[in-house]
Amino acid sequence: MKTDSAALPDTTTRRTSRLGDPVVLGLSVGFILLFVALSLYDIDMVSAGIGAGFAWTARTLGSYFQLLLLLTFFIAIGVAVTPAAAARIGNRATPDMSTFKWLSIIMCTLLAGGGVFFAAGEPVYHFVVTPPAFDSEPGTAAAVPGALAQSFMHWGFLAWAVLGSLAAVVLAHAHYDRGQPLQPRTLLAPVLGEKLMAGVFGGVVDAVCVIAVVAGTVGPIGFLATQVSFGLHELFGLSSGYLTQLVILIGLGIIYVTSAVTGIDRGIQMLSRFNVFLALVVATVIFLFGPTLFLTNAFTQGFGEYLSSFFSMATMTAETAPAWWMQWWTVFFFAWFIGYGPLMAIFVARISRGRTIRQMILAVAVLAPIATTVWFTLLGGSGIYYQLTGAIDLTEALNNFQFDVATLTVAQALPGGTLMGVAILVLTTIFVATTGDSMSYAIAVVGTGHDEPNVLVRAFWGITMALMAAILLYMGAGQISALQQFIVITAIPVSLVLLPSLWTGPQAAYAMAREQGLIAAPKEASNG
Template identity: 85%
Template sequence: MSERHDTSTTTAASVPGRLGDPLVIGLSVGFILGFIALSLYDIDLVAEGIASGFAWTAGTLGSYFQLLLLVTFLVAIGLAFSPVAGARVGNLEAPELSTFKWLSIIMCTLLAGGGVFFAAGEPVYHFVVTPPAFDTEAGTPEAVASALAQSFMHWGFLAWAVLGSLTAVVLAHAHYVKGLPLQPRTLLTPVLGEGIMRGWFGGLVDALCVIAVVAGTVGPIGFLATQVSFGLHELFGLPEGYGTQLAILVVLGAVYVTSAMTGIHRGIQLLSRFNVFLALAIAAVIFLFGPTQFLVNAFTQGFGEYLTSFFTMATMTSQTAPDWWMQWWTVFFFAWFIGYGPLMAIFVARISRGRTIRQMILAVAVMAPIATTVWFTLLGGSGIHYQLTGAIDLTSALADFQFDVATLTVAQALPGGPLMALAILVLTTIFVATTGDSMSYAISVVGAGHDAPNALVRAFWGIAMALMAAILLYMGAGQIGALQQFIVITAIPVSLVLLPSLWTGPQAAIAMAREQGIAGTARRPSPSA
């Protein structure tokens, strides 16, 4: 095997600063302070401005976002089944993490917080309000498959693929072979060159990607506080006000900041493994003691509908669907995932050292989405069953997008009642914590440019996001919602960072295969030869 760089401990000299690029930190922190300051100055002005930008972006660029996710998935799957996908990531002959630990971190990090938050309510919503891709009568047994299929589309193959398939391949080759920094700017280096990306423009690219992730992570952190506060009020009669929400944020922040500071091999890994075991226990109880036959049939029919209607749902536009539906469902979710894309790719490339390209792509773009569909079926499918039989009625709550109410209502209807509801609240909390710790780590990696960022920097970003959530919640839950809408706007520049990976991803894979002497590729001579 040819000689390659080992950049697992990139020196500080190779990056703009020991604690981070001043431009990245300045712009990112400036965004947090600016958003809060403007909200304090005129909360309505901020909300209205973001709402206008959200509507314009969703209406004008929604189809572009959808095609980006669709083509990314198709190219990634094609690459995974090519001979070059046997190349290994990160200069290691064997995986750095065991398969279970590796998959646990993937499952608990990439779509964890959002997926758990929407798993109970979204399928029920699509059951009571038929998605535009289907013509089934809402609220009937015939509507079950289409409701689950639409949820699978939003949280399935396309969503996961954009988070860590082609982009992770590009970053893995650029960092571990060429010695380039683990930063979003590296995704554009094959197109614009190292000279441009090392300068202020590269810092701007990194900052925009960090801002997108901050917006995308603060939202779930804030929504979790409202969800757990509501749950504790319903289950134990605790007050549901800001004091309780603040206490929840303190506990949540302490958990994920500690996890981020201890790193991938300790806190992040342990938290992910615990959450996987808890999720498996909850899933087993639901499957064994819940509406088992209904869930089996619902998953079979729903997944079949997902596959047969895949391209219809993936390419649905405002020409064939109501504008409001596209904005608040497909485009919103897809833009959210795009915003996470570069930093999640950094995280995937970091934890996948020693894995083959094929393993990395299939784990992220196939196995994890299938596991997600099973989880959505267990929670959301149970909710549909109870809605269909009249045990619960979430029509009015979901009409107001009250997903915290939906989650708790479905949880209380499950076997175990209040105990199950408490377990799901704990699970949701830790899932959001795993998102918080991984993103605190990834943001710190962006600033440092290597995979061993300063622990205090990791703590700073974790605390900063918790504080931002606390301040925005104090202003009102509407500001958390406004920040969520801002995600769609940030997806514009971030999508341009992801776009080149459609061709640079395969190119990087081919280069890695050649360097490693994979059969079917012409091996280039070693630089030391």
């Protein structure tokens, strides 16, 4: 067996300055400045341009995005059941952190980008507006399984798999066993060659992936400010104006920048663990004191419908469903996850050292999605129950995509009323903070090529995203939406970065297993 390769990156991945690759930094910061400048110059022009690109991408490449997620999930599960999956990340006998800490970071990092924001409202939306895959009458008991199943499709197995399975295996092998940097360019090295990817082109690839994550992360940060300000106004009568939103952004920024600066083993881990404990408390209260029987039945029926209608939902296109629906739901979410894919895979590979490939894939692509479906059932299922019984009416708010209204309305209807509303606002805030800290950290890793990037670089990216959210909110929440739509456009090049992992992922797994003596090397053909 090889010696512990954890030392390799310390000497072989120092390919950039401590402050970062100038190509990655220049293109990424240049995009931010250009987007803000153009928005200041002509907001309508920017929104219209991004909207047109968003619509074209969804219409033209939606099926490609869906197939990429489907193939990623099933190939990853195939790898997980092979003998090669017993290989350990980083060739370490024991994990770097406990299982609970590891799973907490995974759950908080990958779910927080938007799952918490949509958990209450999306199932209710699909309850009052029947998804195209189903024909039940909206707003009736028969519509409950389909409503939950559609939400599970968007936030379930496919979404999680593309965020940290095959790509994470490729990166783990390349980094810990071959000394290549934890950067998106490394995913293309097996196809295009290390020499090309070590140059300017590699910097461009990294920058595109960073831009996608910035676009996808600034959205939740900005929307959190609007959601919390709305909640404080409804619960305590405080102003919901820009000043309140700015104070919220400053507080959020302080939390996640501090967490990112103190690192994975301290701030990121502690924040994630606290959030998981709080989520478990909230979930327990909802289940025990809410509509327990309804939630139990709804989950059973919804998950069963999810499995039985899996392929019909996953492969539905604009030819068989309304184009606007596909654009704003399935394709939007799938493209969003693709945009996050490379940097999330970097983060998963970084925290999974000492875990087996099987553990990593099953945790990310199976266990975490199931936990997500439970969370969506507790919040969204409760919302459906109160909508069905007439305790609340979210039809108008959800038809206008006002998910901040939906979250607070459902929270107030839950046991505890105002107290539960405050708890869910705190929970949502910390969930978004865990996305902010992990992505600040991951962007810094990409920019510097180091496992432990300079704390100033981590702080720079955290502050930059909060500042960008503040500027765009000042212009209007519409610009936050426009930036979030932009991630669908960036999903085009990012998908090409992830695409080779469909075949290099299994290859990397088997290479790791052979290097660790778990499977025999293939016999060389004889010369005779």
